[in-house]
Amino acid sequence: MNADSGDNLATNRVRMGRPGVAGAGRDRFGLAGASQSYDPRIVAIRPDLADIAVAGKYFAPHYAAPMMMSSVLPAAVLRGTPSPDAEQTSELLYGEGFALLDLTGGWAWGYSLADHYVGYLAADALGAPIAPTHRVAATEAIFHSAPDAASGGSAVLPMGALVMGEIAGEWLATAHGYLPLGALVDADSQVADAAAVAEAMIGAPYLFGGRTKRGIDCSGLVQLAWAAAGVQFPRDSDLQLAALGADKDVAQRDLQRGDLIFFPGHVGIMADADTIIHSSRRWMAVQAEPLADVVARSAAKGHEPAVIGCKRPR
Numbered sequence: 090m091n092a093d094s095g096d097n098l099a100t101n102r103v104r105m106g107r108p109g110v111a112g113a114g115r116d117r118f119g120l121a122g123a124s125q126s127y128d129p130r131i132v133a134i135r136p137d138l139a140d141i142a143v144a145g146k147y148f149a150p151h152y153a154a155p156m157m158m159s160s161v162l163p164a165a166v167l168r169g170t171p172s173p174d175a176e177q178t179s180e181l182l183y184g185e186g187f188a189l190l191d192l193t194g195g196w197a198w199g200y201s202l203a204d205h206y207v208g209y210l211a212a213d214a215l216g217a218p219i220a221p222t223h224r225v226a227a228t229e230a231i232f233h234s235a236p237d238a239a240s241g242g243s244a245v246l247p248m249g250a251l252v253m254g255e256i257a258g259e260w261l262a263t264a265h266g267y268l269p270l271g272a273l274v275d276a277d278s279q280v281a282d283a284a285a286v287a288e289a290m291i292g293a294p295y296l297f298g299g300r301t302k303r304g305i306d307c308s309g310l311v312q313l314a315w316a317a318a319g320v321q322f323p324r325d326s327d328l329q330l331a332a333l334g335a336d337k338d339v340a341q342r343d344l345q346r347g348d349l350i351f352f353p354g355h356v357g358i359m360a361d362a363d364t365i366i367h368s369s370r371r372w373m374a375v376q377a378e379p380l381a382d383v384v385a386r387s388a389a390k391g392h393e394p395a396v397i398g399c400k401r402p403r
Contacts, residue, residue, distance in 0.1 A: 125146065125147065127143075127147060128328075129207065130178075130206060130207060130324070130325065130328070131200075131204075131205045131206060131207060131323065131324075131328070132147070132207070133188075133190055133198075133199065133200050133207045134147055134149055135149075135191075135198070136149075136150075137149070137150055137151065138150070138151050138152070138153055138190065138191055138198075139151070139152050139153070140152065140153065140155060140188070140190055140200075141153060141154045141155075153190045153191060155188035155189055155190050155199060155200075156188070156189040156190075157186060157187075157188060157189070157202075157218045158186070158187045158188075158189045158197075158199075158215040158216065158217070158218060159184055159185060159186050159187060159215070159216060159217070159218045159219050159251075160181040160182060160183050160184060160185050160187065160210075160214055160215065160216075161183070161213075161214060161215065161216040162181075162183065162214045163182070163183050163244055163245060163246050163247055163250065163301075164180045164181070164182055164183070164247055164299075164300065164301050164303075165180060165181040165182075165210050165211065165214035165215075166180055166210070166211075166298070167179040167180060167181055167201070167206065167208035167209065167210055167298070168208055168209045168210075169208060169209070170209060171193075171194065171196035171198070171209045173211075175209070176297075176298070177296075177297060177298035177299070178206070178208050178298045178324075179201070179206050179208065179298050179300065179309070179324050180298065180299060180300045180301065180309075181201055181210060181214070182246075182247055182249050182250045182251070182300060182301070183225075183246050183247070183250035183251065183252070184219055184221050184250055184251030184252055184253070185201060185202070185203055185249075185250075185251060186201070186202030186203065186218060187199055187200070187201060187202060187210065187215060188200050188201075188202055189215065192212055195211065195212050195213075196209045196210070196211065196212060197209065197210045197211070197212045197214070197215055201324075203316070203321055204312070204321065204322070204323050204324045205323075206323075206324040219251065219252075219253040220253055221251035221252060221253050221276040222252065222253050222254060222255075222261075222275070222276055223251075223252050223253075223254065223261055223268075223273040223274065223275060223276055224249065224250070224251055224252075224273065224274055224275070224276050224278070224317075225246050225247065225248050225249060225250040225251075225252070225268075225272060225273060226248065226272065226273060226274040226280075226317070227248065227271075227272035227273075228247070228248050228289050228290065228302045229245050229246065229247055229248065229272075229301075229302055230245070230246045230250070230268050230269065230272035230273065231244070231245050231246075231268075231269075232244045232245070232246065232263075232265060232266035232267070232268060233260075233266055233267045233268070233269075234266055234267070235267060236257055236258060236259075236260040236262070236267045238269075240267075242266075243265070243266050244265075244266070246268070247300070247301035247302060247303070248286075248289070248290075248301070248302065248313065248317075249300070249301075249313055249316060249317070251276060252268060252273070254268070256270065259271070261273060279317070279318055279319035280317045280318050281318070282318070282346070282347065283314040283315045283317065283318040283320075283347050283358065283402075284314065284346050284347045284358055284359065284360055284366065286313065286314040286317045286318070287310055287311075287313075287314040287358045287360075287366040287375070288360065288366060288377070290302060290305060290310060290313070290314075290366075290368075290375045291366065291375050291376065291377055292374060292375060293305050293368070293374060293375045294373060294374050295368050295369060295370055295372070295373045295374055295375070300312070300313055305368050305375065306368050307326060307355050307356050307357065307367050307368045307369070308322075308324060308325050308326040308329060308356055309324075309368070310357075310358070310366070310367065310368045310375060311326075311329060311349060311356050311357070311358055312324060312329070314358055315358075315402055318347075318402075320402050320403065322402075326351060326354065326355060326356040327354075329349070329351075329356060330351045330356070330397070330398050330400070333349070333398075333400040333402065337400040337401055337402060338398075338399065338400065338401075339399045339400060339401045340399065341396060341399050344359050344362050344380075344399055345359065345361070345362055345401075346359055346360060346361050347359065347401075347402070348399060348400065348401050348402075349398075349399070349400045349401075349402065350365060350380070350396060350398070350399050350400075351396065351397050351398040351399070351400070352383070352384075352387045352392065352395065352396060352397060353387070353392045353397060355367070355387075357383065359380070360377055363379060363380055363381070364377055364378070364379060364380060365377070365378060365379075365380045365383055367383070369383075371386070384396060
């Protein structure tokens with residue numbers, strides 16, 4: 090798709106008239122009652138356009154039916170506004186799905202299919218959707234030009250990337266190169282130990298909005314680790330806490346490996362009852378350290394309570 094392809098999306102748009110007013114010869118949605126608040130991080134609404142899935146619930150001048158795409162970059166940066174200088178809010182990993190709602194000026198607006206996180210991607214980060222057969226389980230995997238470890242690599246895919254191909258000996262042959270099977274698992278496989286995934290990321294630099302070994306934030310680490318275990322969490326720590334209901338509560342004194350502990354604006358995963366693995370702004374990296382130290386720092390910042398939730402995802 091090129092930048093002008095955004096005009097094609099107009100064929101999928103529905104114009105909205107005044108709330109509650111039916112239009113002659115034109116399909117319209119009507120709204121009644123008080124307006125509802127929404128979280129723009131996970132509800133795709135702009136002043137000019139919204140996802141058709143929210144029609145009838147939230148007002149917008151136009152609605153668009155999403156076009157399914159997937160990332161063709163190892164990690165495509167998701168931004169809050171359509172500018173290369175805008176803050177990074179997340180990343181779309183290779184092969185992950187994206188619901189495209191608008192394409193204008195070289196920027197694609199929509200949301201990740203995995204966590205519904207809304208934002209802008211560079212248009213050239215997207216391609217046709219795939220039906221993944223495998224997932225990268227190693228922290229990184231190199232695309233080789235031939236099924237030979239001595240062959241040159243064209244790209245490095247991060248943990249969690251989704252790929253489609255056919256097995257050829259000890260390699261997966263894809264449309265873009267060869268990946269070693271030893272770095273992959275079946276796309277629908279699940280690890281038993283989410284904390285082990287987080288431990289594999291120790292040493293990765295802290296990056297706000299990051300989701301890979303080359304840069305990851307606290308909620309991205311939790312999301313990546315538990316996605317490998319078959320549990321898909323929202324993107325941000327407050328959304329993750331809200332998504333885990335009261336039935337997932339656990340007392341802080343009873344924390345065990347794999348449990349999540351939430352602080353104001355922060356989250357980590359437990360390595361054991363006394364050790365937390367987290368992507369820390371203090372250390373600017375993923376670290377394993379005594380939980381008591383992290384709790385003390387939270388309290389020293391004036392947070393009351395210092396810990397706002399402890400959860401056992403399963």
